[in-house]
Amino acid sequence: SQASHPSPLKFGKVEAMETQEGFSTNxxxxxxxxxxxxxxKMAYDxxxxxxxxxxxxxxxxxxxxxxxxxxxxxHTPFALLPMPFPESHFKQxxxxxxxxxxxxxYMLDEQTKFLLQIEMNTISSSFAGLTCLxxxxxxxxxxxxxxxxxxxxxxxxxxxxxxxxxxALAKAWTxxxxxxxxxxxxxxxxxxxxxxxxxxxxIDVEGELQADGTLTVDGQAIAVxxxxxxxxxxxxxxxxxxxARLLMEQxxxxxxxxxxxxxxGTKKIQQELAKPNVLERFLDNKEDxxxxxxxxxGLWSLDDSDIVKKAIERPELFVMKPQREGGGNNIYGxxxxxxxxxxxxxxxxxxxxxxxxxxxFPTVSSTFLLRDGICHKDDAVSELGVYGAYLRNKEKVIxxxxxxYLMRTKKSSSDEGGVAAGFAVLDSLYLT
Ligand code: ADP
Ligand code: MG
Ligand code: MG
Numbered sequence: 018s019q020a021s022h023p024s025p026l027k028f029g030k031v032e033a034m035e036t037q038e039g040f041s042t043n044x045x046x047x048x049x050x051x052x053x054x055x056x057x058k059m060a061y062d063x064x065x066x067x068x069x070x071x072x073x074x075x076x077x078x079x080x081x082x083x084x085x086x087x088x089x090x091x092h093t094p095f096a097l098l099p100m101p102f103p104e105s106h107f108k109q110x111x112x113x114x115x116x117x118x119x120x121x122x123y124m125l126d127e128q129t130k131f132l133l134q135i136e137m138n139t140i141s142s143s144f145a146g147l148t149c150l151x152x153x154x155x156x157x158x159x160x161x162x163x164x165x166x167x168x169x170x171x172x173x174x175x176x177x178x179x180x181x182x183x184x185a186l187a188k189a190w191t192x193x194x195x196x197x198x199x200x201x202x203x204x205x206x207x208x209x210x211x212x213x214x215x216x217x218x219x220i221d222v223e224g225e226l227q228a229d230g231t232l233t234v235d236g237q238a239i240a241v242x243x244x245x246x247x248x249x250x251x252x253x254x255x256x257x258x259x260x261a262r263l264l265m266e267q268x269x270x271x272x273x274x275x276x277x278x279x280x281x282g283t284k285k286i287q288q289e290l291a292k293p294n295v296l297e298r299f300l301d302n303k304e305d306x307x308x309x310x311x312x313x314x315g316l317w318s319l320d321d322s323d324i325v326k327k328a329i330e331r332p333e334l335f336v337m338k339p340q341r342e343g344g345g346n347n348i349y350g351x352x353x354x355x356x357x358x359x360x361x362x363x364x365x366x367x368x369x370x371x372x373x374x375x376x377x378f379p380t381v382s383s384t385f386l387l388r389d390g391i392c393h394k395d396d397a398v399s400e401l402g403v404y405g406a407y408l409r410n411k412e413k414v415i416x417x418x419x420x421x422y423l424m425r426t427k428k429s430s431s432d433e434g435g436v437a438a439g440f441a442v443l444d445s446l447y448l449t
Contacts (some may be wrong), residue, residue: 120405
């Protein structure tokens with residue numbers, strides 16, 4: 018049987034696997050050294066696994082897929098193998114102070130080896146459902162190809178984001194204490210995720226606020242409103258969507274998130290929190306403050322004229338961000354210079370819509386990315402997200418816990434990172 022195997026891989030497994038120390042001081046797991054035939058075989062197995070286990074989303078190229086659940090499915094874009102990642106930094110990312118169903122995203126800065134926060138998501142924190150499957154897929158591949166890859170599937174951390182998020186929604190429903198009420202998911206008109214759903218426009222037509230504060234939609238009492246939409250301007254094409262949002266906000270339904278919690282997730286708030294003496298207003302424990310601050314990258318408001326000047330001189334060192342969600346909205350490179358210069362000339366208040374952030378340059382690793390059934394060999398960078406759930410009823414904190422992780426990997430040449438936006442794929446991590 019030995020002879021029928023593709024040639025064993027030559028990617029430094031010896032120094033990688035022999036000792037734990039050797040592994041962490043020399044984390045060069047060069048996946049590109051893996052025999053091409055083995056890559057092809059694993060890619061095929063991985064595609065079969067994804068279809069069988071529901072690692073799929075609606076295929077945008079199939080017109081009806083956004084409207085009819087179960088029609089036109091395609092595997093989610095994913096990385097073939099888990100991304101090597103230092104265990105110490107993974108632990109650091111899991112320690113944060115948590116507050117809703119959110120996800121805090123980080124990149125590991127190559128030069129300083131600091132784990133730096135990219136952003137905090139408090140609305141529509143995506144992929145809690147699919148990310149668990151990617152970890153499972155990777156564990157399965159590592160086990161099936163144990164002899165050839167010599168990688169240990171136990172080094173992929175457990176990931177239970179989907180059950181923990183479902184549990185948090187269920188507990189919020191329990192707290193609402195009306196057995197006939199339901200959990201409603203607010204979705205975009207064409208939704209490629211699968212769920213029990215109402216669009217904002219439908220809620221405007223079917224929603225009613227009862228005298229006691231109960232929200233009913235089409236006659237059904239709503240205990241929990243989960244926003245899978247409502248984070249981007251195109252989700253509010255007319256006044257109806259705004260009035261649906263207001264109706265829900267005024268009701269006693271548990272909103273995930275409420276409007277204030279939604280706003281707390283904006284880039285502007287992230288930037289304000291990074292200012293000196295601001296964390297101190299919200300936290301007493303000095304150690305917690307220091308831990309949080311350690312993850313903060315450089316963040317600046319555009320009224321800081323020294324930084325604006327510097328960003329115009331060296332735009333490649335910055336990312337310019339509007340108050341937007343969903344990926345694809347940031348400004349990079351020469352466009353930073355152009356936009357800043359334009360804003361300076363115009364001298365309006367529009368500069369308040371943006372923040373400037375230090376550009377993080379994460380470690381580049383070799384990877385295989387699968388999209389539309391095709392396996393691409395690429396140099397890639399990764400972003401680690403850590404989910405958290407927080408549920409409070411008046412003074413009583415019912416849930417405050419870390420809920421698994423999301424690893425997203427993209428070509429190192431790409432600036433943006435969204436999976437749905439087409440830049441990145443889902444990944445898991447391999448602790449080194
Ligand atoms: P969004 O809310 O739209 O997801 P992000 O702040 O997460 O906005 O930015 C989108 C993507 O841009 C990130 O996933 C990441 O790939 C990239 N990015 C954001 N900030 C930085 C940064 N400071 N340095 C390098 N890349 C960044
Ligand atoms: Mg975001
Ligand atoms: Mg993001």
